Amino acid sequence: MPFILRRLAFYVVAAWVALTLNFFIPRAMPGNAVQSIMDKFPNLQPSAYKALEAMLGVGHPGSLLSQYGNYLVDVAHFNFGTDVQSYPASVSSLLAQTIPWTLTLVGTATVIAFFLGTALGILAGWRAGGWLDRALPGLMFLQAIPYFFLALVLLELLALKLHWFPIAQGFNGELVTPGWHWDFIVNAIDHSALPALTIVLTSVAGWMLQMRNVMITTIGEDYVVAAQAKGLSSRRVVVTYAARNAILPQLQGFGLALGYVVSGALVMEIVFSYPGIGLLLLNAVDSNDYPLMQAIFLVITFTVLFANLIVDLVIVFFDPRVRAREAAR
């Protein structure tokens, strides 16, 4: 089976596992989710009990198998039910409002952090023992800080004390109205600069450390020595010989680390009151809004799986060995 088809099959399995977990967790967990929702919202009528049961699937209408079938059909139609907290909005409409924010912010910041970290890692690995390499332990401290805590500190220093950045939210509702026009875009970028900076600062050290380590191992390889012996310029040896090969494990790591970065970024959004999925998730947790929590889990998982698939495509593009192995078959 070609590499990319094999990966695709793997992601389908992973997606199925996530779907199934999502189906069984509410049914297998101890405790009464419906009751806890009723407790949170005292103004709900007792008749809402049955409706909530049906929504969470704990009332067991029909056999488990038919429930599972219905559930899969619902998910395929992006039908995640009605939201408990902001009734009668549907969960999918809430998701549609927040996903673009998170995707733009986390996507852009992660890509910036990846390229910056990789570039710095190349330099640190090539000049092992140089000033950049010796700065690594300091950067590790940055990496060890939880995303949301760095967000708190940056907010205190740069927004509250120095007034360089706006304090919270995705845009200033008093100045601009959301839409595709210049004022709004500038305002939104202004507001997302600090959250993006937080993501870049905390994740850059990880990429850098990994790239440095792979670079150091790669530089010891014979073909790098051979390239130097040929008298190629240092720049050419670094870029086309050492870094070109060292970037492959880095790409694989990118796929795996993505889930971690996204998780961290979600919690960070809370600190900035950024109108993304993270804030939605916090509200869902606060109010025991189970349908929303479940939908968010699925959406995030599917996004990460999709991003992983793209990374795999990039790997096929970058690594001729993957293609050669297929051609040999």
Place this chain on the structure above:
Amino acid sequence: MSALSALRNLWRRLPLKARIGAVLMGVFVLAAVIGPEVTPYDPSYQNPSPSLSMQPPSSAYLLGTTQSGQDVLSQLLVGIRLTLELALLVGVIATVLSVLVGVSAAFLGGFWDEFLSLVSNVFLVIPQLPLLILLLGYLPQKGQLATILVLAGLGWPWGARVIRAQTLTIRNRDFIAASRESGEKSWRIILYEIIPNEISLIAASFVNTVLYAIGASVALAFIGLADLNSWSLGTMLYWAQSQQALQLGAWWWFLPPGIAVALIGTALVLLNTGIDELGNPRLRSARGTEKIAGHRVWPTDPTPVLAELVGARSRVGAFLHSFSRDSLLDDTSVGGDLR
């Protein structure tokens, strides 16, 4: 006595980074052990006196007080214990699980290997935090034990993957074949031959899991998915955030727990890079440049050719040199360069 000297030997072999990490970690473990015994106040005691609300650090309250007059230092000392306790337990359980899964996948081979590898890879690629939130959100009690079990239940795949790969290579070494030929049972080979050879890998995966457990548990508590009546570093941050410590300018309230988390994290990362460097000498920090005949030479530069280096002088140096007797003898060009 021999165990002690073995320990001392290990300490000497550890790279500097790992030693700094170990010392830093030791400080926090010490704080976790004796901290709750030496807290100056009851961390939950809400001092009713309004003059003690949100006090900046003073001699009576070394790290200041919260909005309801609770002592931040006492909370921190109790919190470090709870957080470390949770993280270490998660580390132990998850590492045992990953050794079990990793070794049995590599040893059983065939279907079981495919199956166990698939399961670990699937759980690696599914983002952890939303799943953790879902699991804990549905739990009626979000106490310490529930968090430990859920975190450990999701924390093993990375270790399992690494250990499986290592077991596969060790399995094909000659000494394993030899012990199998001599009639050793499989479990004996695993326990006495394979696992001791993977101990540095297992240690690294333990440290990583502890790191993950601290990050995840603090994040979960920050969202409010923890026992909010207990004091951990995460719940401290939760209360600081939900009672607007930042907006009220009470930096002494949210900085200490966050810095503690960051320092514990740094200690663990340093320990781990140290363990890495122990196994892979190439990663150890090189000394950087060396001066050869007045030129800064990096380890990665091509080996300098000495004949070229003789005349490598600055312009002024070359000018002065031209007056000397040596300049009549050597025939290198003035100001010859490395490249």
